[in-house]
Amino acid sequence: MVFVGRKNELASLEAQYNSNRFELAIVYGRRRVGKTYLLNHFLAAHEGAYMVGLESGASNNLEALSQAVYRATGMVKTGQLQSTLPAFSTISAALTHLFEYSLNHRVVFIIDEYPYLAESIPSVSSELQALVDAYKDRSQLMLILCGSSMSFMENQVLGHKSPLYGRRTAQYKIKPFTYIEAHQMVPHLSYEDSAIAFGLTGGVAEYLSYFRDGDSLDESIISLFFTPTGRLVDEPSSLLKQELREPRQYNAILSAIAKGASRNNEIATKVDMTTGALNNYLKSLIDLQIIEKIHPVGSTSNKSIYAIKDFMYTFWYRFVEPNQGAIENFNGNLVYTQYVKPMLSHFMGPVFETMAEQYVQARIHCGTVPFLPQEMGHWWGTDSRTRQQVEIDLVALADIQKDPNAGPVRHLLVGECKWKNNPIGLDVLVSLKDKARVLHGEPYYWLFSKRGFGFIEDNERVELIDLPMMYEI
Ligand SMILES: Nc1ncnc2c1ncn2[C@@H]1O[C@H](COP(=O)(O)OP(=O)(O)OP(=O)(O)O)[C@@H](O)[C@H]1O
Structure with a gap:
């Protein structure tokens, strides 16, 4: 190998x-x-x-x-x-x-x-x-x-x-593989399928090595996650049992986060715990790097939320664990085609954002970024003009001072990531430009699209990045 x-x-x-x-x-x-x-x-x-x-x-x-x-x-x-x-x-x-x-x-x-x-x-x-x-x-x-x-x-x-x-x-x-390294583990898959394999495995080498050469992506997913003897059908819960003393509580917490709870009190209500008790469990899960506490990039406010960091856990708690009875007793094939496959695009949203972040890192490594970011991640908050909630998939920023007599200028790279089956239109760029105004800086706009773009843009502040560009860097 x-x-x-x-x-x-x-x-x-x-x-x-x-x-x-x-x-x-x-x-x-x-x-x-x-x-x-x-x-x-x-x-x-x-x-x-x-x-x-x-x-x-x-x-x-x-x-x-x-x-x-x-x-x-x-x-x-x-x-x-x-x-x-x-x-x-x-x-x-x-x-x-x-x-x-x-x-x-x-x-x-x-x-x-x-x-x-x-x-x-x-x-x-x-x-x-x-x-x-x-x-x-x-x-x-x-x-x-x-x-x-x-x-x-x-x-x-x-x-x-x-x-x-x-x-x-x-x-x-030793960290899990990036999406580019993950593709080298599954070179028989297309870029699109390889990105899904990256998401499902969290980039973990051993899990990627289970995707067999002759099998399509669907066949691999079914045989690994949706058959009673599948190698990953029980993996996250058996890892938790090895690492932690009260796996049941951790299971409940991870399941709540995977299904959308993100704030401390939201999770506590879902798992019926006080927020004080919950904090100790969350800390252990952060130590194990299964979840992370994140805040909007560049913000010092206490708006932190909890998110699953290891996408394999997200996938497992969202799609495998709730269907374990059906996988055991009925037909995992049907479980996959009816309940999981239609939701894969949705699952891939955050995975694609992580890929975009890794792509920016790779561009930093190549020295082909407009500026060197000091911080990078997701941004969310309220637009004071409209009082609307705004989310920006990717924000990289740096405060750069060129003139000792003037303050630093905030440089921004704002990104929108679309894992959609159609080329994306100019409206996505227009809306990103509008959203980015809330960040008060000088933005570069990078659009990431699974299926390319329905428009051309000749502007040094805009980059249109499709899947082949992300892989063939
Ligand atoms: N750099 C690599 N290139 C190709 N395949 C790899 C690589 N690293 C790991 N693998 C694959 O993943 C499998 C698991 O890796 P390994 O046993 O080194 O993990 P580990 O971190 O030591 O696991 P554990 O902590 O469970 O013992 C390997 O048997 C191999 O198939």
């Missing part, structure tokens, strides 16, 4: 490797996002070993660690997973052996699922800390600790309460 994306991460890992000094890299990110795949790809080009922390007792973990130390230190051939050598007597003995070896050898050592190892042998972080402190100036070890329990990695490995705090030399938060 082709290796997609992760150019920056690989370049930084390579740079760390080339330092020839002690390095401690922390790699973390949501489940199934591609951490292990990245690390194995990196390790394939270097001397070293990889182990996985086990959700099991201390002796099994010590055995796994010992075998990996034997491989890393050349006592067992790479590729040979198990040796007849007995496990080290303690974790400290195993790790000391590794650090001693690293005094004369550049060696990579990866501990995946580090939280499991640390749960089963709680002293491991302080053992590591002591060894790092004793050897770091002479060792050539490149140690990589990886985990998907975000709260554990963020609080207990990176956080100030961890014995390892301050010892890391780099940290990598």
Whole structure:
């Protein structure tokens, strides 16, 4: 299978490797996002070993660690997973052996699922800390600790309460693929279908790898989400069970948000909780990056709302969970064609806005934007002239001061995103220009359309961007 994306991460890992000094890299990110795949790809080009922390007792973990130390230190051939050598007597003995070896050898050592190892042998972080402190100036070890329990990695490995705090030399938060990378995972799909696959999977590598070459988009969606044995039919709820203690409450909260509740009190009413109690749950969901708290771009007002960040959860709570009975007992095919397919365009609205944001990021990267935005996102508020509610899909802004004697000038890039089956007309541009007046600045207007445009515009302040342009950047 082709290796997609992760150019920056690989370049930084390579740079760390080339330092020839002690390095401690922390790699973390949501489940199934591609951490292990990245690390194995990196390790394939270097001397070293990889182990996985086990959700099991201390002796099994010590055995796994010992075998990996034997491989890393050349006592067992790479590729040979198990040796007849007995496990080290303690974790400290195993790790000391590794650090001693690293005094004369550049060696990579990866501990995946580090939280499991640390749960089963709680002293491991302080053992590591002591060894790092004793050897770091002479060792050539490149140690990589990886985990998907975000709260554990963020609080207990990176956080100030961890014995390892301050010892890391780099940290990598592995993110889901962008829509462009997602397309490389499903090159057999058209741009339009690939964008839908990006939305349904939230850009998560493993889920994208389930879309089989010979299957159409509809066939893949039905077999993954709408058949009782489908690989994604239960995925979000089983992830919640792994990460959180009271999955039922979280299920109810996510379901309420996926179906449109966005303000704290609205969600609280839907799930029958006080807003105080709800806040703790919302915080955990933000930590897990399943939801996010957003406010209108450029605004300091407290108009924040909660939104699902991971589109796979939106899709699942809106279309799969409510139909689980029918999928189990009747025909998932019909559920999809009757209830889901007609609503896909609606589901794609916010996905397309995220794609537009990623497109602007890509243009920033290429240096082909009219100005460098300081902030970017969605905007909503009231137009004081008309007292009407206004929403703008995409706003990027920068306050730029060119003259020290005058105030800064607000530069704006305002975007409207239409996932519609017809080319969009001039009326969309006219209405965007009207809405943008509420932001008081100098706007550039970028229109994004799935099916192109029914007009031509020759104006340096306007860009008309269709799907092929978004993919062929
Ligand atoms: N960069 C990539 N290019 C192509 N495919 C990838 C890439 N990253 C991940 N994948 C696919 O996604 C699958 C899952 O990735 P991986 O096991 O690395 O995820 P993970 O983040 O380690 O998951 P977990 O936390 O659940 O262990 C891989 O087996 C592979 O099929």
